[in-house]
Amino acid sequence: MLSLNDSLLFRQNALIDGEWCTADDGAVLSVDNPADGAIVGRVPKMAAAETRRAIDAAQRAFGPWRRQTAKARADLLKRWFALINEHADDLARLMTAEQGKPLAEARGEIVYAASFIEWFAEEARRIYGDVIPTTANDRRLIVTREPVGVVAAITPWNFPAAMITRKVGPALAAGCTVVLKPAEATPFTALALAELALRAGIPAGVFNVVTGEPAAIGGEMTSNPSVKKVTFTGSTAVGRLLMRQSADTIKKLSLELGGNAPFVVFDDADLDAAVAGAIASKYRNAGQTCVCTNRIYVAREVHDAFVEKLAAATAKLKVGAGTEADVAIGPLINRAAVQKVSEHIADAQAKGARLVLGGEPDERGGNFFKPTVLADLDKSMLIAREETFGPVAAVFPFDSEEEAIALANDTEFGLASYFYSRDIGRVWRVADALESGMVGINTGLISNEVAPFGGVKQSGLGREGSKYGIEDYLSIKYLCMAGL
Numbered sequence: 397m398l399s400l401n402d403s404l405l406f407r408q409n410a411l412i413d414g415e416w417c418t419a420d421d422g423a424v425l426s427v428d429n430p431a432d433g434a435i436v437g438r439v440p441k442m443a444a445a446e447t448r449r450a451i452d453a454a455q456r457a458f459g460p461w462r463r464q465t466a467k468a469r470a471d472l473l474k475r476w477f478a479l480i481n482e483h484a485d486d487l488a489r490l491m492t493a494e495q496g497k498p499l500a501e502a503r504g505e506i507v508y509a510a511s512f513i514e515w516f517a518e519e520a521r522r523i524y525g526d527v528i529p530t531t532a533n534d535r536r537l538i539v540t541r542e543p544v545g546v547v548a549a550i551t552p553w554n555f556p557a558a559m560i561t562r563k564v565g566p567a568l569a570a571g572c573t574v575v576l577k578p579a580e581a582t583p584f585t586a587l588a589l590a591e592l593a594l595r596a597g598i599p600a601g602v603f604n605v606v607t608g609e610p611a612a613i614g615g616e617m618t619s620n621p622s623v624k625k626v627t628f629t630g631s632t633a634v635g636r637l638l639m640r641q642s643a644d645t646i647k648k649l650s651l652e653l654g655g656n657a658p659f660v661v662f663d664d665a666d667l668d669a670a671v672a673g674a675i676a677s678k679y680r681n682a683g684q685t686c687v688c689t690n691r692i693y694v695a696r697e698v699h700d701a702f703v704e705k706l707a708a709a710t711a712k713l714k715v716g717a718g719t720e721a722d723v724a725i726g727p728l729i730n731r732a733a734v735q736k737v738s739e740h741i742a743d744a745q746a747k748g749a750r751l752v753l754g755g756e757p758d759e760r761g762g763n764f765f766k767p768t769v770l771a772d773l774d775k776s777m778l779i780a781r782e783e784t785f786g787p788v789a790a791v792f793p794f795d796s797e798e799e800a801i802a803l804a805n806d807t808e809f810g811l812a813s814y815f816y817s818r819d820i821g822r823v824w825r826v827a828d829a830l831e832s833g834m835v836g837i838n839t840g841l842i843s844n845e846v847a848p849f850g851g852v853k854q855s856g857l858g859r860e861g862s863k864y865g866i867e868d869y870l871s872i873k874y875l876c877m878a879g880l
């Protein structure tokens with residue numbers, strides 16, 4: 397049973413135009429706790445009709461919201477930021493109950509999620525235009541930047557708060573209004589954030605949350621002409637589908653999609669630092685992040701030493717429910733996730749990989765899986781091509797810098813990549829050669845609100861966070877002011 401300081405944060409209804417409401421037919425979706433399968437709660441199973449009403453509410457709210465001054469919007473966002481931090485413990489409990497991550501990680505995500513609201517409250521007041529040197533004395537050339545309008549947002553289950561504020565923060569700061577569909581597995585964190593937005597004074601209709609049928613809701617979002625932008629975070633497969641569905645009405649798109657991050661350890665690396673970085677990047681959220689290391693390439697000269705150190709560090713990671721003390725690896729989100737991890741391990745072993753540690757579900761059963769280290773892998777294995785999204789460290793040997801770069805880039809994804817070297821020439825050569833939107837050099841943790849987050853190739857379009865993250869919610873208008 398959920399125990400919150402503020403029980404009103406536990407919302408089991410959707411939010412449309414400032415009102416908490418049910419599905420038209422009263423249907424509901426159950427949400428279960430990945431740690432024990434217990435029902436956490438239920439949310440409306442909405443579809444196209446309710447989504448259309450939410451879009452209409454956002455359209456009505458857009459005019460008044462965009463006409464507020466930047467400072468007025470910034471002040472409301474700062475109040476929302478303060479309320480999120482004030483209620484961080486309750487938000488973390490909600491998140492652990494529905495997503496499973498350890499409470500300490502959930503608490504950290506709330507701080508990270510709030511930082512996007514604070515950052516874009518500040519950015520709201522720096523949306524500048526241009527005055528261009530004129531082409532003739534009878535005219536002045538002016539550039540202004542305007543909010544695009546109603547934004548539809550669809551987010552994943554692995555970061556139930558940060559993936560939402562990384563979109564809603566810039567959208568509201570720019571003067572847009574939002575209709576959000578959170579993942580069906582993790583709606584309660586989103587609904588609690590929406591409750592706090594109302595308490596902050598963000599007007600009805602500016603931020604709406606619909607829950608329910610992904611295909612029906614997404615179909616309305618991508619076809620409704622009032623929606624001017626779709627911003628999506630999730631798998632590349634769904635991102636591709638939404639891109640196709642948005643084409644008929646030429647919607648602006650931001651896509652934060654799948655990854656398959658390489659982690660390269662060169663022979664001149666600080667091995668202990670590389671092991672610490674691999675642990676941080678691999679096992680965060682039980683390996684369920686888009687920027688988790690998926691393939692670890694180690695110079696053959698240091699391969700065995702690295703594997704030994706990595707296995708020793710991995711063996712110290714405690715598996716358990718997110719509410720238990722000192723847990724590092726919580727449950728995976730569902731049985732399908734456990735199945736995929738098991739398939740990747742079995743496939744690798746069948747093709748010659750060596751199991752160093754773990755390799756099977758935890759004794760607890762259910763969605764718990766032992767942190768695993770595999771060695772002596774090669775590119776024929778599924779784990780080399782697919783995003784595992786689980787606690788499996790796959791170590792591949794390599795013999796040259798050129799080979800390491802070729803192996804690292806041998807994927808259709810290009811979100812994050814990492815490498816460890818203390819040779820400054822090699823650092824610049826490898827950083828330039830890696831095909832990814834983000835590169836961690838001598839670190840396994842790169843995410844924050846001030847830097848541009850996003851990928852290349854089939855990992856997506858656009859950037860979130862940083863000064864760049866607000867651009868996708870703005871359009872440029874050129875004024876040619878003549879007759880002077």
Ligand SMILES: NC(=O)c1ccc[n+]([C@@H]2O[C@H](COP(=O)([O-])OP(=O)(O)OC[C@H]3O[C@@H](n4cnc5c(N)ncnc54)[C@H](O)[C@@H]3O)[C@@H](O)[C@H]2O)c1
Pocket residue numbers: 550551552553554555559577578579580610611612613614615629630631632634635637651652653654655685686687783811855856
């Ligand atoms: N690049 C990033 O910033 C980032 C961040 C987190 C997760 N991800 C990626 O997301 C994936 C894991 O998350 P997931 O399992 O929730 O992904 P998913 O694509 O299955 O679901 C993401 C969201 O899309 C919705 N959805 C599913 N089918 C839909 C449809 N037909 N129409 C409209 N919406 C639909 C889901 O309900 C959910 O809200 C991984 O590939 C991971 O790499 C990427």
Ligand SMILES: O=C[C@H](O)CS(=O)(=O)O
Pocket residue numbers: 554555558684685686687843
């Ligand atoms: O899953 C991907 C998220 O973007 C996680 S984070 O931003 O790296 O914390």
